[in-house]
Amino acid sequence: MECKGFLFDLDGTLVDSLPVVERAWTHWAERHGISPQQVxxxxxxxxxITSLR
Incomplete structure (x- = not known):
């Protein structure tokens, strides 16, 4: 395969990453004893990094 470039979708424009982001934050909240919905x-x-601070 020969390519002239790559397209990176880092902001969820082409692929909706919201479900996996919410799942990751939910697991993080549960591990730290915080309400997932509040997180x-x-x-x-x-x-x-802003959210973690």
Whole structure:
């Protein structure tokens, strides 16, 4: 296969990554004894590092 370039979808424009993002944050919240819904309500629209801080 020969390619002239690659297309990376890092913002969810081409592929909806929301289900896997929410699943990962839900697991994180459960491991840390935090309400998953509170975490999901907080994380949207922020970089992960901002949410973790």
């Amino acid at each position: 999901l309500d907080f994380i949207h629209g922020k970089q992960a």
